[in-house]
Structures are given as structure tokens and as C-alpha cells.
Amino acid sequence: MHELSLARSLIDLVDEYCEQEKVSHVSRINIRLGELSAMSRALYFCFGTVAAGSSCEGAQLHIDEIPLTVFCRHCDEVKHPNGRYSFRCSDCGMPTPEIVTGREMELISIEVGKTAGGPGFCGGKPVSRERNAQTRQES
Numbered sequence: 001m002h003e004l005s006l007a008r009s010l011i012d013l014v015d016e017y018c019e020q021e022k023v024s025h026v027s028r029i030n031i032r033l034g035e036l037s038a039m040s041r042a043l044y045f046c047f048g049t050v051a052a053g054s055s056c057e058g059a060q061l062h063i064d065e066i067p068l069t070v071f072c073r074h075c076d077e078v079k080h081p082n083g084r085y086s087f088r089c090s091d092c093g094m095p096t097p098e099i100v101t102g103r104e105m106e107l108i109s110i111e112v113g114k115t116a117g118g119p120g121f122c123g124g125k126p127v128s129r130e131r132n133a134q135t136r137q138e139s
Contacts, residue, residue, distance in 0.1 A: 003042035006105070007050040014110055018055040028060045028111040034102040035068045035084060068102030 014026055033040055040063050047061045069078050072089040078100050082090050089096050 003039045004046055007043055007046050011051055011054050011056050015055050017110060023112045025113040026056050026059045026110055027113040030062045030108040032064045032066050032106040032108055034066045034104045036102040040065055066101050069100040070096035071098040071100050072096045
């Protein structure tokens with residue numbers, strides 16, 4: 001059920017932007033999601049249902065999955081472990097409990113749909129085609 005709250009939080013964030021910028025419809029949401037969350041499939045699955053009735057209804061969700069990387073103090077380098085739950089250096093075999101990437105969730109951009117005022121306009125007011133924002137998933 002964690003993916004439902006994640007989807008709801010994402011849609012709330014986008015709805016807040018839409019309200020501020022007077023945008024009525026979002027055509028695409030681009031996010032980055034860490035591999036350790038193991039929620040890409042579940043988020044895709046529940047997104048449409050959770051988006052119903054919001055500015056995100058019918059929007060495409062695009063997820064770039066960020067691979068797990070860890071820092072090996074023995075090698076003094078960032079490494080890609082052999083598996084999702086393998087916290088040992090792939091080269092020297094030493095424990096690598098310091099995660100560098102793979103736990104994040106970032107909202108990269110919001111693409112708004114075209115309106116009667118032309119591309120990039122909503123109600124005659126120019127709006128940004130994309131807006132950068134970032135949020136981190138708390139572990």
C-alpha cells in the first residue's frame with residue numbers, strides 16, 4: 001500500500017503546481033525512482049486510479065529507475081553491487097553499508113497539455129512547459 005501513498009503525494013505535488021500556475025491539465029510527469037524502492041511497477045499500476053479526478057487524469061507517467069550504488073571505503077570508490085540486497089563491494093568483497101544512489105524519488109518535470117491559447121499558454125497566460133522540483137523519499 002506504500003505505492004498508493006507515494007502516488008497520492010506525487011499527484012498532490014503536481015496539483016499544487018497546477019493550482020499556482022492556473023494549469024488545468026498535465027500531459028506527462030517525469031520522475032526518477034531509486035532501484036531500492038522496488039516500486040516502479042506498482043506505481044505505474046496504481047497511478048491511473050489515483051490520478052482520476054485530478055489535473056493528472058490521463059497523464060503519462062515516465063519513470064527513470066536509478067541504479068543502486070554504494071561507497072566502498074576499502075577501495076575508496078563508488079561501486080555497483082552484484083545485487084539489490086548485496087551490500088558488499090563487487091571488487092574486493094568488503095561490506096559497503098553506505099548507499100550513494102538507489103533510494104531517491106525525484107520529480108524531474110511536469111509537462112502541461114496544449115490549450116486553446118497555443119503551446120505553452122493557459123488562459124492567455126504563458127506557463128512553463130516544464131517545472132523542475134525535487135523531493136526525497138524518506139527511508
